[in-house]
Amino acid sequence: MAASKMMQFVAVPQTLPHKRSVEERVQDFGEIYDRFRPERAAEQASRCEQCGIPFCQIHCPLHNNIPDWLRMTAEGRLEEAYELSSATSAMPEICGRICPQDRLCEGNCVIEKGFNSVTIGTVERYINDTAFEMGWVKPPVPLRERNGSVAIIGAGPAGYSAAFELRRKGWQVDVYDRYDRAGGLLMYGIPGFKLEKEVVVRRTRLLEEAGVRFHLGCDVGAPGQPSFAELRARHDAVFIGTGVYKARALQVPGVGLPGVVPALHYLTASNRKSLGDEVAAFDDGSLNAAGKHVVVVGGGDTAMDCVRTAIRQGALSVKCLYRRDKENMPGSMREVKHAEEEGVEFVWLSAPEAFVGEARVEAVRAVRMRLGAPDSTGRQSPEQVPNSGFRLPADLVIAALGFDPEDHLAMFGEPELKVSRWGTITIDWSTMQTNLEGVFAGGDIVRGASLVVWGVRDGRDAAAAMHRYLLNRTAEHDALATAA
Template sequence: MSAKMLSFVSVPQAQPPKRQAAERRADFNEIYEDFAREQAATQASRCSQCGVPFCSVHCPLGNNIPDWLMLTAEGRLEEAYAVSQATNTFPEICGRICPQDRLCEGNCVIEKGFESVTIGAVERYITDTAFENGWVQPAMPVEELDSSVGIIGAGPAGLAAAERLRAAGHRVHVYDRHDRVGGLLIYGIPGFKLEKDIVARRQALLEEQGVLFHLKQGIGSGKGEITLDELRRRHDAVLIATGVYKAREIGGPGSGLGGIVAALDYLTTSNRRSLGDVVPEGELDAKDRDVVVIGGGDTAMDCVRTAIRQGARSVKCLYRRDRANMPGSVREVKNAEEEGVEFVWLAAPEGFLGDGTVTGVRAQRMRLGLPDASGRQSIEPEPDGLFTIKADLVIKALGFDPEPLPEMWKADDLKVSRWGTVQVERTTFETSIPGVFAAGDIVRGASLVVWAIRDGRDAAAQIDRTIRERALSPSCVAAE
């Protein structure tokens, strides 16, 4: 083992420099700076190089974290990047947006006594340094194959699959209904967590690799759309990687009032404005408004922090459980509080007040009860616990469900679960339609970007294997 490691007993944990709250409230730039070289090496040296690396075990990608931490501590950054990118298609993105406190860092073996290694910040530093030094190159195929794959969706799952399939030698075409590559990386995640030139930089590498993008291209039977059957005729295999975009609705009296909007609509409009697009003014702008965001996940955190930057008069986050039971990143909650967000814990909306447009949220105070079947504490209303919060913009951040793809695409033979997710054979990622595969949130439901990357890579490996086996089958050989 390197003599530079195991310094956690003498070196305290340190995060990269973070801009002051007053400064970062004024723009949508990322709030963290990169480590300096010496800081990155010092923080990486805190790794205990344990025999069973729980950081890797709890990383969806199985990243070889102790290895690239040791290489960083030794100053061998090009090798550290080579190890990092071997398992992760987009390490610079994961280093920025992964909830490390719930994954790798939250399971670091030194966490309890000495605070975890700052894995995410070092991961970001390694890849940013690699880009600066020209070490990041497209994964060009060793051989060109006479086969092509069509991918529906240019989000993280689709892009990860595209990179792996193109590296294997297949021609890859990615179809997306939006006008930019990235999916939620562009339109769902605010710039203060992920600046958009980071995504554009990866797009350029994929294009250099030979991946072809067909943007503003819907799938279906409408005007200008391509049917799923046509894609099947064009390509040897098709991968569905659309993600999930349908907002979960909220009921109760007044839920149809104006000024109650879906989180993704709100975030997309804000991101488009930051990208320089012309967007309508009004309902989806928080400037000078009293904002209430309903929900406790990372999307809710994105919404409250966006509203602060838009100049809201007040921003409150309403969540039915307490801080300890909140599904969102602890780090994001802390950043939001620093920026001026008020959290209203143990409170659930009962209805909405207003005449045509919302003026307030009628909420019920809750208390935690006994654990339910999942082990999570149930919630029950407090007696006489009704109260009202002033609001003229309410943002629903309650999660996402799949869009009804069989109906939208006129593909009745595409089987979905009772939740609307596409059903696949778990080991091959193949759907009920031969030659059509699916991966990412459209299969597992709304989840993390890092899981979408994992699914995209795994699906690509299965598609590559299927195409190669089909080419070698007796019927194909006889036909030749």
């Protein structure tokens, strides 16, 4: 397509890739969208207005060069589009799948109001999946090898991003993760219908081919495992990107009944089963929704992952209980739409009051809510409607209220590591460094539970800061050696 054929949003309607039918997609955990055909990807990319102030780029945490690679796609310059797409992101093929584009780039597209936004995420996925198929994606090869080494704790989005950028600059990189597979949340927390696991494995292989060493099943600070102090002594710098995995507890009677489970336990069991693992808690039914009435409590993207997983497992009914209304839901509206299509019932403006049952949970006793006065953030606070109780049958209740940091002082055995009152690691944002010399951190363990793309951004920023730190350290070492 010629360069003059941009700004086609008036003549060309927004079109997404073919979406599998509900009847087909609920039978498996495959991704629900097909990939764009080349001519369709070029056509949709040509809808970009090429505006002077690209709000899509501004509202992307990575500040991806979106208008430029859209234009290249429209002009058929796909390899150049890939090079530009990957210049700012260590995993564009993953972000293209799981970023909530409706809240970020696409939601801020200047043509959104009258003509629907450019389908940025699906074009990004098309560019980078094509790049893998064509063999354009190569392991990062540094211009020169450097002697310094870096330890990265956590093989999730922030750790992947930091490892990619540091290896590209020539540093020796070792990644330590307590799980048996790399990927963290990407592997065990996000269902396959949003992110097929081969996509994550493919990215891991690329890092391994680049020379990144993964130490899996390595729980830093645990008995018989390397201590945090040992890693600091072994490496010239350390990056902490462990994420947050401690479920926020429901503070209602009956929360301890069998059948009331945290979201991540449920999703991890499902993902492991899909990967072919033996999962006792899934096989004995305690983390399996098949044949059950399921109630998910929460309104974020994790709650959407849970309800859509339960549908695929063969639940008798799936209800999502959320204390605010649809307009105030924090999760992606696209995910809500997918869930509604697949048969999930949303019970808006409702909250659990108690879980009831004898040997295990049998029902949720809930109460109606209404939105009251705004709080300090400007968001209306939910308040209980008097005498509005009702009951929902439930054989499985999944708590999806978000995540908090674990006790990293206990995990790492490092009492000097400074943390906030919320348990997140405190850093100097100008350097991404903690209060400990040569120790950096980023992602959810610093921000609190957030988006994958922010983890990628923090890993990239921390890698740049660590590169500067290591260069200065090397220069000081060389100066001392010369003086001696």
